[in-house]
Amino acid sequence: RPEYKVVIMGGGGVGKSALTVRFIHQIFVSAYDPTIEDSYRRNLNVDGITVALEVLDTAGTEQFMSLSSLYVRSGDGFLLVFSLTLLDSVAELHTIWEQIQRIKETTHGTAAAARGGGAGARAGAMGEKLERPRVPVVLVGNKLDLQHERQVGREVAVNLSRSWGGVPYYETSARKEINVAAIFEDVVRQMIKA
Ligand code: GTP
Ligand code: MG
Secondary structure, rough: OOOOEEEEEOOOOOOOHHHHHHHOOOOOOOOOOOOEEEEEEEEEEEEOOOEOOOOOEEOOOOOHHHHHHHHHHHOHHHHHHHOOOOOOHHHHHHHHHHHHHHHHHHHHHHHHHHHHHHHHHHHHOOOOOOOOOHHHHHHHHHEEOOOOHHHOOOHHHHHHHHOOOOOOOOEOOOOOOEEEHHHHHHHHHHHOOO
């Protein structure tokens, strides 16, 4: 059975752990306990293919960000999470995205470019350069249930996902269990194709 590692990244308190624990254990953690690093395993069936998934839940807090290049190197796919209730949490994803592009292009840029295929065709449809290797990424706007505290409009996130070559964007709630399975399934589908 194929094995993939998905790394959850994004600023502090955006809900990376809540989404991970909701996906792994089907419960909502309402307390905020900042993560250092947690790893989980789960099998997931997507389109009839069962994969063994390792989920690495990382720290959003600055002091642990030095580890992020290690996480990027080790990941096959990435969930980049911000909170719909905090505009600043969108900006925090830029550095992570750039780091993913830089590291994944230098480590296996030519191999990925040679693979071309579906990812390239999709990027081409978005008007992007065809030769750019596509790393499996999903952009996630979490805390959708906190409608009255919302600071990030849907169009802001959609524009960001377009500027990244059309990565899929989902709005989620770990609390109300909205789109939690969907984000993991999407990144797994991308990893299977990559
Ligand atoms: P770090 O580990 O410090 O990087 O934070 P994190 O991104 O893992 O955030 P965490 O999952 O710990 O969530 C932070 C706080 O937000 C907690 O109190 C969660 O219960 C709350 N939270 C997370 N997701 C949601 C959500 O979808 N809705 C609501 N209402 N609260 C959420
Ligand atoms: Mg956490």
